[in-house]
Amino acid sequence: MHLDPLILSRLQFVWVIAWHILLPAFTVGVASFIAVMEGMHFVTKREIYLQVSGFWIKLFSVSFGMGVVSGIIMPFQFGTNWSRFSDATANVVAPLLAYEGLTAFFLEAAFLGVLLFGRNLVPRWAHFVAALMVAFGTLFSSFWILAVNSWMQTPAGYEVVDGRFFPADWWQVIFNPSFPYRLAHTVCGFYITTGFVVLGVAAWLIRRRTFVVEGRLMLSTTLWLLLALVPLQIVLGDLHGLNTLEHQPAKLAAIEGRYDTASPAPLTLFGIPDGKNAVMHNEVAVPWLGSLLLTHSLRGEIKGLKDWPVDQRPPVGPPFFAFRIMVGCGLLMLALVIWGTVLRRGDRFVTSVAFLRSCQGASILGFVAVLAGWTTTEVGRQPWTVYGLMRTADSVTPSLTGWDVLVTFIGYILVYLIIYPGGLWVMAKIVRHGPAALGDATIESGRPMQPVAALPLAEGSAP
């Protein structure tokens, strides 16, 4: 049997990064949420903020731990499976990755211990600072990683010598054309993802009538926040799309499902792409709207994929459908947030069972949207790793056989299928305990922390 190391390496990368991205999508937002709650507590000294913060710190610590370990895998993928990509681009992208490690990861990892275990060991202000630092750390992390990703999408500030990329202007490398849009769109997406998780958990707590006060605080704060963020995200998404039209028109054509150049171009709502014959089947389209949305004029021209040679076209299916899933999630979110805001009159947003149930169901919307958006942008970049300059097919490690990759891929599949359900199970347990579990003082000041030693002893093993 012939196994293709290229395809398998791509699948393996998809597998490890898709699982990994779910964690930053949650932790980036929740770190900021915790910092805000800690800040509110620091200023007002009201106990409830502490209680809410303590509750989310527990969830954060589980997801952050998973984020660290699944994140360690990522840079090594560049070496194990994508060594030719690394050889060609290391001079440009590796310093950015290293900066991520330096600034962000250490900020998180070093202050995380204090945030998680040190509440009674350090002064109040120091604990608040630790919360802030962890939040900043997650944001710095996103900054550098997205700088690298954006450079691969819209490379700038480089020169090519002997087939390898060298830096010419670091400012241009980092602030490459798609970076500001991608950063804003992604971080906003992460905040929204967290927001809907908070909303769902809060709704569940309220419906169970156990922690109504805490649940209400979470629900209300987050709903205001989302009322600002969701519309903002739609605007940012539009700007990001215009940026793609300018710098990666082939990707945009794939997103639009457009094989033939058109002016004015309709907006394709749905269709079945047929790459072989370069045509959309069963197309449902709104005339003029494509041009209007993308060029902000009725006669604007949208290029079709047939303008590019066949070997330079991205596949249409994944970006086309993923994009529609992402937009669909966004519209659902917008509807829910507006509904909740209307229900604020007469306080019905904490009593309406229909609304609370919808919030619970919506807690996964952010993750779906993040994965869909990521699929759109990454598959849309194909067949390149460095857009227009280096092919994915030329990026893979030459010494690998298909069997090598198959074996490790199966390893990654098995391990992730154990740890992710495990993590979900653990987090569900924390949520079931609710915010009251805080204050079971397992830590005494002046002593090393003891969360683990506070475990209930198993039957029969007590000394």
Add this chain to the structure above:
Amino acid sequence: MTFVQSFVPIWTVILAVGVFLYVLLDGFDLGVGMLYGLAPDTRSRNLVMSSIAPVWDGNETWLILGGVALLAAFPLAFVIVIPAVYFPVAIMLLALVFRGVAFEFRYRDAAHRTFWDHGFAYGSIVATFAQGVVLGAFIQGFKIDGRQFVGTSLDCFTPFSILTGIALVFGYGLLGAGWLIMKLEGDLQRAARRHGRWCLIGVLACIATVSIWTPLAQAQIAERWFSWPNTALLLPIPIVTALLAWTVWRSLDHAASSFGPFLGTVGLFLMSYLGIAISLWPMIVPYRYTLWEAASSPKSQAFLLVGTLILLPVILLYTSWSYWVFRGKVRADIGYH
């Protein structure tokens, strides 16, 4: 141009220090993870894990930093070495994942605690062994054509690399025992001293075997150590190693010595590290590319150096601070009345 060339030595020092710090820090917590498997009951397991819970993820970030710093400063080494040790790296990563999540899951998921207990102990031992295989394969060198590794992914598994894998298991075990002796008291400390003695015997046997094997297998290494006047100049290394080994053995026996075993083991690691560095210098891809040949462009090295020189001291400072916050013995009398 001389100024530009001077980035390479700086990066060599940073990377050497970074790798050594990683080996020490994750070394002791991987070692603690292995010894965790030997702890007799839940109470002692809780204490053993408590001794590293606040610091392990900070320790593991050094691995990421080491990886990306190698990619940034000496990319040619990264793109040749990592594919050559494809399987050990993947095995190490998967084992680290398992062991990393076990910290949280074991605490919060009582229903499956035994599973995560095993995951933690076996994850630690497998990750350590895989790191040792990487080390052995590195010392033996790789099949290279131009800028790429051209051997197969199984080349790295040799009797020698298996030996270095076992050596590292004993080595990290010894570090972990030293850490536990500092952090624990009573029965558990005595158990750690006992485990430490076995690990030390294993470590010394492995160091001796490796020290005889490598010069026999690699002419360059024999030349480096056994040509005059090198032999005289390098003589302190085996002598100091022997003295340190003796000190560690004594302090493991001596009930009053809390810090002796750990500090002595750090010394042993330093000596072994220096021994390897002396054998391979100035190669970063052994027997093929020097540090200078594998270096990234001066512009890349300079760009990263600016931030590193500012951030690294700060990182070291507050890493020390978090160790300071969680200093002292882990006490058994909290939380289980």
